[in-house]
Amino acid sequence: MTEIHLKNVRKSYGDVEVIHGIDLQVHSGxxxxxxxxxxxxxxxxxxxxxxLEDITSGDIEIDGTVVNHTGAADRGLAMxxxxxxxxxxxxxxxxxxxxxxxxxxxKAEIDDRVRKAAELLQITDYLNRRPKxxxxxxxxxxxIGRAIVxxxxxxxxxxxxxxxxxxxxxxxxxxxxxxHANIGGTMIYVTHDQVEAMTLADKIVVLQKGVVEQVGPxxxxxxxxxxxxxxGFIGSPRMNMFQGVAVRDENGLxxxxxxxxxxxxxxxxxxxxxxxxxxxxxxHISVHxxxxxxxxxxxxxTEQLGGETYLYCDAPGLPQITVHQxxxxxxxxxxxxxxxxxRTRMHVFDADGKAVANGLxx
Amino acid sequence: xxDATQSPRSVKxxxxxxxxxxxxxxxxxxxxxxxxxxLFLMFAPVVWLVLSSFKxxxxxxxxxxxxxxxxxxxxxxxxxxxxxxxxxxxMEDGSVQQLAQxxxxxxxxxxxxxxxxxxxxxxxxxxREPVREMRMAWxxxxxxxxxxxxxxxxxxxxxxxxxxxxxxxxINSMAAYGLSIYEFRGRNAIMLFxxxxxxxxxxxxxxxxxxxxxxLGMINSLWAVILPGAATPTGxxxxxxxxxxxxxxxxxxxxxxxASEWQIYWRVVMPLAMPAVAVLAIFSIMWRxxxxxxxxxVLNRSEVYxxxxxxxxxxxxxxxQWHYILAMTVVTLIPVVIVFAFLQRFITxxxxxxxxx
Numbered sequence: 001m002t003e004i005h006l007k008n009v010r011k012s013y014g015d016v017e018v019i020h021g022i023d024l025q026v027h028s029g030x031x032x033x034x035x036x037x038x039x040x041x042x043x044x045x046x047x048x049x050x051x052l053e054d055i056t057s058g059d060i061e062i063d064g065t066v067v068n069h070t071g072a073a074d075r076g077l078a079m080x081x082x083x084x085x086x087x088x089x090x091x092x093x094x095x096x097x098x099x100x101x102x103x104x105x106x107k108a109e110i111d112d113r114v115r116k117a118a119e120l121l122q123i124t125d126y127l128n129r130r131p132k133x134x135x136x137x138x139x140x141x142x143x144i145g146r147a148i149v150x151x152x153x154x155x156x157x158x159x160x161x162x163x164x165x166x167x168x169x170x171x172x173x174x175x176x177x178x179x180h181a182n183i184g185g186t187m188i189y190v191t192h193d194q195v196e197a198m199t200l201a202d203k204i205v206v207l208q209k210g211v212v213e214q215v216g217p218x219x220x221x222x223x224x225x226x227x228x229x230x231x232g233f234i235g236s237p238r239m240n241m242f243q244g245v246a247v248r249d250e251n252g253l254x255x256x257x258x259x260x261x262x263x264x265x266x267x268x269x270x271x272x273x274x275x276x277x278x279x280x281x282x283x284h285i286s287v288h289x290x291x292x293x294x295x296x297x298x299x300x301x302t303e304q305l306g307g308e309t310y311l312y313c314d315a316p317g318l319p320q321i322t323v324h325q326x327x328x329x330x331x332x333x334x335x336x337x338x339x340x341x342x343r344t345r346m347h348v349f350d351a352d353g354k355a356v357a358n359g360l361x362x
Numbered sequence: 363x364x365d366a367t368q369s370p371r372s373v374k375x376x377x378x379x380x381x382x383x384x385x386x387x388x389x390x391x392x393x394x395x396x397x398x399x400x401l402f403l404m405f406a407p408v409v410w411l412v413l414s415s416f417k418x419x420x421x422x423x424x425x426x427x428x429x430x431x432x433x434x435x436x437x438x439x440x441x442x443x444x445x446x447x448x449x450x451x452x453m454e455d456g457s458v459q460q461l462a463q464x465x466x467x468x469x470x471x472x473x474x475x476x477x478x479x480x481x482x483x484x485x486x487x488x489x490r491e492p493v494r495e496m497r498m499a500w501x502x503x504x505x506x507x508x509x510x511x512x513x514x515x516x517x518x519x520x521x522x523x524x525x526x527x528x529x530x531x532x533i534n535s536m537a538a539y540g541l542s543i544y545e546f547r548g549r550n551a552i553m554l555f556x557x558x559x560x561x562x563x564x565x566x567x568x569x570x571x572x573x574x575x576x577x578l579g580m581i582n583s584l585w586a587v588i589l590p591g592a593a594t595p596t597g598x599x600x601x602x603x604x605x606x607x608x609x610x611x612x613x614x615x616x617x618x619x620x621a622s623e624w625q626i627y628w629r630v631v632m633p634l635a636m637p638a639v640a641v642l643a644i645f646s647i648m649w650r651x652x653x654x655x656x657x658x659x660v661l662n663r664s665e666v667y668x669x670x671x672x673x674x675x676x677x678x679x680x681x682x683q684w685h686y687i688l689a690m691t692v693v694t695l696i697p698v699v700i701v702f703a704f705l706q707r708f709i710t711x712x713x714x715x716x717x718x719x
Binding site for chain 2: 082
């Protein structure tokens with residue numbers, strides 16, 4: 001069981017700083033997911049923890065020991081690479097045994113560990129094959145197996161599923177989840193796919209441009225994003241964001257978005273004339289075929305998936321609005337409708353994108 | 363490492379391959395002519411060399427030259443101690459008869475009929491034609507190998523080639539590893555410097571290297587040939603460029619797997635760089651086997667001669683023993699051909715990323 005603690009970690013390449021002071025605690029046995037768009041520094045951060053990149057300043061502690069100057073080999077961590085990085089000239093067995101041979105383990109124990117891991121991952125039949133003769137999913141398992149046999153202090157995964165096709169990705173995602181439940185080690189997992197992050201994580205770390213935007217359990221991030229970036233990044237399809245202005249008069253508080261006035265419960269932090277961003281998730285918008293809603297719109301595209309329906313609606317002065325409803329909705333393209341927004345699930349961000357309110361109580 | 367899924371095409375279909383369906387397209391004709399010409403250009407000298415190496419000195423001097431190694435037939439004739447040479451003689455009446463020559467005096471030859479040795483005939487030499495058969499002069503091979511200690515030269519050459527190639531592969535691959543896997547300031551400058559040494563011709567460094575070798579006391583030992591040329595810029599460049607294509611993830615995975623630098627080099631990078639190593643091995647073997655100038659300078663005693671220097675011994679100032687030179691040239695060709703045949707498959711096989719997506 002391993003705690004990993006980052007203290008004000010910075011990393012520069014020459015004059016360019018890519019990691020701007022990250023503080024993070026990964027608890028023992030936790031499944032921690034780093035998520036963020038391309039180039040946000042999540043892979044760099046993982047490689048820093050692994051010991052493959054040096055840090056410019058700050059401290060990395062593993063189980064209370066500062067490991068800034070400890071090489072990758074001696075940190076006792078195992079990493080699964082995006083490309084799997086299986087040694088092409090070795091059999092699956094050799095691939096898995098390589099790390100153990102390097103630590104001078106007796107042959108019998110190596111054999112025992114490799115076979116146990118192979119059994120766990122159901123790759124016993126392929127032990128004598130070369131990686132070339134394996135499918136993507138099998139290679140993925142071998143890469144994970146190579147990490148498991150070492151019985152590492154923590155597992156590091158660098159976008160391990162991104163080379164798999166959609167169906168296999170879902171399967172492997174479940175298996176990874178089961179694996180974590182089974183062996184229970186500390187795991188750090190990097191992905192750009194927020195669905196993977198939501199489904200796997202005990203704790204999500206949202207990164208952008210080398211800065212931690214928010215840390216928390218998946219549903220916390222979904223329900224209470226601390227800023228507009230996290231709100232937009234977590235959740236699929238994206239949250240609808242409308243630029244607007246707060247209007248405070250004798251009737252109370254309202255938001256003027258694209259000319260439409262939406263009355264909202266009072267938020268003390270908002271003054272008259274404040275620029276705000278209103279965020280509503282697609283599933284928190286209800287649809288009315290008549291004009292009983294708050295905002296008139298017309299259907300631009302409908303996606304009927306049978307069990308659920310996505311509507312993409314145009315409203316004057318607003319970006320396209322995505323609506324997600326369960327079941328099958330009988331709307332045609334071009335049809336006029338009106339939308340209303342669930343106040344209790346509405347997010348308001350200030351001009352800097354910081355959350356002012358997550359869910360407005362009526 | 364060969365691709366097992368693609369069955370190799372048989373030689374027959376390869377030779378019969380053509381573009382047109384069923385009949386010859388003009389491009390087929392052109393291609394075969396062109397290939398035939400290329401084959402002729404490259405192999406005719408080799409075939410000529412091999413055939414000539416079986417000719418006797420007299421056969422080599424002959425003009426016009428014959429293609430096959432031929433020797434004149436001689437027969438035992440009663441009453442003569444030595445076998446006599448056999449000729450086809452056109453008699454005065456126009457008939458052709460086989461006669462053996464007893465001796466030749468000016469433009470006339472004294473000949474006898476082997477069937478009737480009693481009667482001697484005077485024949486003008488213009489009207490006789492030697493009777494010849496294909497005859498291999500094996501002594502061209504036997505003599506140098508037995509009398510001239512050529513086995514010793516062969517053995518020296520093998521030692522030099524093998525040891526020098528091993529040393530070359532080891533130190534060049536280590537240099538290439540350093541220059542490709544590690545990132546450090548000045549890496550490219552060092553590489554440029556290494557490649558820059560290609561521009562210095564061997565003749566320029568001949569004297570300084572000779573002095574170094576002399577002071578190290580290596581003159582007349584095989585080390586004098588093995589060591590100086592072991593580090594080749596070509597080899598470093600070739601291996602380094604190949605190692606640059608090995609995915610970095612593999613090296614990092616090995617680091618995570620607690621592999622030491624030596625293990626990464628020896629167990630991960632070297633096996634993956636095998637195609638390039640094989641190419642360098644072929645080059646190195648050919649260079650060392652055919653090397654002449656440097657061994658000639660540093661090897662002065664015949665017991666340390668390599669083959670190429672030994673061959674030179676047949677070439678005197680006044681007399682060149684072509685039959686021995688040709689035969690021994692064939693001998694020197696054989697190992698290189700064998701090595702090439704074995705190693706050439708490595709050149710085209712194996713892409714380091716085959717284990718990667």
